[in-house]
Amino acid sequence: MPLLSAPVEVEPMGWLQRANLTRLARRYPLIFAGAGLLAVLIILALAAPFYAGDPLSMDPFDRLQPPSAKLRFGSDNLGRDVFARTMFGARISLMVGLMSAASAALGGLLIGVIAGYNRSFDNVAMRIMDGLMAIPTILLAIALISLAGSGIGIGILIIAITVPSIPSVTRLVRSVVLSVRTRPYVEAALCGGARLPKVLWRHILPSTIPPLVVQSANLCASAILTEAGLSFLGVGVPTEIPSWGNMISSSSLYLAVAPLTVFAPGICLVITVLAVNLLGDGLRDLFDPRSKVRA
Template sequence: MSVPTAPVEPVRMSQPQFSELPRLARRHPLVFAGGGLLAVLIILAFAAPLYVGDPLNIDPFSRLQPPSSENWLGTDNLGRDVFARMAVGARISLMVGLISAASAVVLGLLVGVMAGYNRSFDNIVMRLMDGLMSIPSMLLAIALVSLTGSGVGILIFAIMITQIPSTARQVRSVVLSVRQRAYVEAAVCGGARLPKVLWRHILPSTVPLLMVQSANLCASAILTEAGLSFLGVGLPSEIPSWGNMISSSRLYLAVAPWSVLAPGICLAMTILAVNLFGDGLRDLFDPRAKRAR
């Protein structure tokens, strides 16, 4: 006699709960506000060739023209479209900020982990990091650019070098704290190899720090690039960037304020978006910091 069995229901894959997004946005507004604004800026910047004209086109008969239907943000002292240059400059500034911050985080992570886990390596490398941190980052970047020449790659390398020490020291402090915990000592006593201990027990503890640090370094890199270009030691003047735009138009502020205000406002909005996103990540990973404010 066969026993009746209940029909087996097909296994349903869990679908993303988009209805949870409003609740998450209320709980972490800074992450959504900063991340949303930053995403919009990145999309508009990298899609700039699709909706703007040539940012290098010079028209001497259209110098210092106010905003119009043909030139949405007017023209600069050489007759170039300010909106086109601002959109293309956003791509340059964001690329410099993202690449230099990501490179600094990766190299700082490697240096910090090895310094925190190997005392002999710590004594040598961290003294070098202390020496780099004693030099102002702007002056060090100016010296590197002056010695090697200007260019996007050189500028990214110069900014990255100035950002590695702070990341390495913060990662080292986390590693020194985590390596003393019981589960790490148990893994070492159990015969776990060093790469496995680092990958499974040490590196996960540095992820929250690195995510917040990446946002801070990105904002600092964008400001450093704009400052170096403004001083004339960053990107070449023919490359449209926000720092170059402000530098070349500062003498015409009284006649054509739009040529300076447009890149300045975009720079401020980008830094605000990155800082909001970084503050939101800090509150997300460390609720105690949010309660303390």
């Protein structure tokens, strides 16, 4: 008679393994709409050198020309191709937005976790965060750029946008840590002899990831708008680098003559921010256990 083997316990599959792609798309359409639109924008921006043309060449004889086969969006007041500059400008906006959001998320995560567990550090750090949040983002970014002197580059611009964004992430992460640190499984791990770094890594940090991801999407959209505003004011990227804010600023006087010089970068800016916001709203529905969305 064959021996009966002990029953094997099978771990339940996670939500990502259970849900197929079609069901996930029906349940969370905003994620796929935002991610798809954002993916198209990133591909167009990366492939711009292969199809867009030269965004820097000037032709005085082609100033303020209407759209044509040669100039798909027309030309600006210096005879530059608006279509090429719009496509290359997407690189600046996307790079600044993504890197600023990632930097602010990492910085805010580090400060927030430490502040949530160290009361003396919390008192100092949160007062600094409160002071930074009291200053409007655009003014603080301009002040940081002014401190950098005349050599304004992409790196300085990213830092200037990242610093005002860190306080909101810090407060979010700190609040999550304060609520999670008193839960029974965390106290049980500490009573069982687990070291604090291990408890933070295995039990507390995972709880901060869902709200942090949603907040990062919002920060990315805000960073894209801030970069455009700084470039519009003339304190962003140098004017020779194609940027949507630079294009709108330099062409605003010629709106009646060549409207596409303003509308083309403006519409692309709206579409990019819309895509990031849709992705953020979809991620919020995905991570929110109280979401009422059903397949």
